[in-house]
Amino acid sequence: MPQENAQVRFKSAVGILVDEKDRIKERLLVAYASQLSGVDPKRDLPDAMVAPFKGLQYALSDAEIAYGFGAHAAKKIHDMDENEAAVLARGIFTMFLQLHGLPV
Amino acid sequence: MSEECVIAVYGDAADARQAVHILDRGGFPMPQVSLVSAGLKDRPEVLEDIEMGDDSIKDAAVGAGLGAVVGVLAGTAAAMVAGLGLIFLMGPIGGGVVGAMTGAFLGSLSGWGVHAKRIQHYEKLVIKEGKSLLIAHGDPLQLNEADRMLKETATEELHIYAKTDSEAPEARLD
Numbered sequence: 001m002p003q004e005n006a007q008v009r010f011k012s013a014v015g016i017l018v019d020e021k022d023r024i025k026e027r028l029l030v031a032y033a034s035q036l037s038g039v040d041p042k043r044d045l046p047d048a049m050v051a052p053f054k055g056l057q058y059a060l061s062d063a064e065i066a067y068g069f070g071a072h073a074a075k076k077i078h079d080m081d082e083n084e085a086a087v088l089a090r091g092i093f094t095m096f097l098q099l100h101g102l103p104v
Numbered sequence: 105m106s107e108e109c110v111i112a113v114y115g116d117a118a119d120a121r122q123a124v125h126i127l128d129r130g131g132f133p134m135p136q137v138s139l140v141s142a143g144l145k146d147r148p149e150v151l152e153d154i155e156m157g158d159d160s161i162k163d164a165a166v167g168a169g170l171g172a173v174v175g176v177l178a179g180t181a182a183a184m185v186a187g188l189g190l191i192f193l194m195g196p197i198g199g200g201v202v203g204a205m206t207g208a209f210l211g212s213l214s215g216w217g218v219h220a221k222r223i224q225h226y227e228k229l230v231i232k233e234g235k236s237l238l239i240a241h242g243d244p245l246q247l248n249e250a251d252r253m254l255k256e257t258a259t260e261e262l263h264i265y266a267k268t269d270s271e272a273p274e275a276r277l278d
Binding site (some may be wrong): 012016026029031032033034035037038061072073074075078 | 122128133
């Protein structure tokens with residue numbers, strides 16, 4: 001089931017954000033690169049979550065978007081400050097809760 | 105042995121080590137990952153999880169199907185990261201034994217579809233320019249996953265190589 005793919009990946013991503021030892025930016029990179037980059041929003045997510053997830057993807061990695069000046073996650077996360085990274089991490093946790101039908 | 109591989113080049117050994125960690129957290133089998141890197145001795149934070157030992161290095165080399173490399177490894181400053189297929193710690197760039205060791209290992213990449221000219225390119229990157237290589241081998245599905253993950257890292261170059269039956273240049277998917 002497509003949504004199961006997203007649930008598993010978001011669960012793993014949240015696990016990385018919680019139990020990795022590095023600073024938030026490094027944890028965010030590992031969580032996104034290893035797990036969330038494998039989520040296809042149109043295939044794997046409920047309709048209501050497609051736009052928020054695409055917003056998250058755009059913030060973390062927009063190299064594949066055809067406007068010619070995007071960057072992959074390592075560069076984008078390197079350039080953001082810790083507060084911005086923390087906001088994105090909270091966004092991932094919120095989506096995890098939504099996917100699993102838990103109160104946000 | 106799987107006949108395809110993906111090779112990522114990193115200017116900073118710490119970025120290469122982080123990429124290995126990303127593959128690990130993404131479920132890619134660590135015995136199918138190798139890291140060839142210069143200057144790790146100068147990065148103690150990168151060496152935290154490295155186990156030193158000639159026997160483990162030889163076992164890893166044989167396990168990775170690189171038996172020809174084993175003879176070169178003896179007595180060199182090489183080590184294996186726990187769980188990785190093979191890792192080389194290099195001494196001074198261009199040093200005789202280390203250069204031969206790296207050359208032997210990189211030469212074995214032809215078995216994974218990497219053309220001779222590309223191997224020379226990687227040798228130059230590692231030995232002359234001090235870059236780090238992350239090499240992951242596996243079936244096409246595994247490599248597509250590895251490619252997806254590694255695209256998000258601080259890689260300077262990233263290529264998938266597939267062994268073909270023809271004499272044509274390597275299949276380049278990027």
